[in-house]
Amino acid sequence: MSRTLTKAEIVDTIYEQVDRSRGEVKNLVESLLSIMKSAVKRDHALLVSGFGKFEAYPKKARKGRNPQTSETITLDPRKVVVFRLSKKFRNEINPQ
Amino acid sequence: MNKSELIRTLAEKNNIPMDYATIVVNTFFQSIKDAMIQGDRVEIRGFGSFKVKDYQGYKGRNPKTGQSVNVQPKRLPFFRPGKELKDHLNEDI
The missing domain is CATH 4.10.520.10 (IHF-like DNA-binding proteins)
Structure with missing residues (x-):
């Protein structure tokens, strides 16, 4: 059975690399996803x-x-x- | 839009330095890649999910020349858009 990578784990991986709060990193990932969605729609x-x-x-x-x-x-x-x-x-x- | 525009937009929208935005974007895609290279599934709520399919090798034919070729086994990722992405795309049409 293969495992599943989730958004929360991606947030953790980024959080470990930067000197910022987890909450802030989570918001940035949400922001990134919303930019990606708009880009797919617009372009x-x-x-x-x-x-x-x-x-x-x-x-x-x-x-x-x-x-x-x-x-x-x-x-x-x-x-x-x-x-x-x-x-x-x-x-x-x-x-x- | 490409990756550098994605990084710049993320930095501008959130008032963060470019190098920080670069780490966020690169780590985001690298984590997804690493998981799929291991054969794991990836689920990004609101955007979509990825899974890796394994294909067995088979004897194929070059349709132009009729020559028989061996197609090697391969793995290919599949993306399934999430509901939010689909809804976003189909708003106001």
């Missing part, structure tokens, strides 16, 4: 070198079906996010 892409790229792209409206009632419904157009990993990260996660 449709967020590029993190050595890590990867978050891309937003639009999906058209389509007809769907409720599998339980087999009722036909229209799914609204929406935006989705995909992550593409960088070459560097790909090589790091697949050591040869």
Whole structure:
């Protein structure tokens, strides 16, 4: 069973490297996430070198079906996010 | 937006020095990378989660030449956007 890294642990790791309070570091991480969200929305892409790229792209409206009632419904157009990993990260996660 | 703009925006918004913002941003992404390299899952509430999938090697074919090639086993991370990110993107459309 693999473990899960959480936001709180990331905050702790940053906190150990800086001479600041944990509360402040936590707020900075929240601020970072909100900047990232806005960037994906505004620029449709967020590029993190050595890590990867978050891309937003639009999906058209389509007809769907409720599998339980087999009722036909229209799914609204929406935006989705995909992550593409960088070459560097790909090589790091697949050591040869 | 790229990483240096991310660092600058974080520093400006929170009135903190650039080198501090640099540590926050770099450590944030490095922690996620380290976890995934170990094969761990990562969950960032409000943004999304990552998991690593293992793919077995297989015999493939180059579709252009028809030549058979061995595809090595590989690991690829998958990102699933969180509800807040999806909602944020789809606000006012």
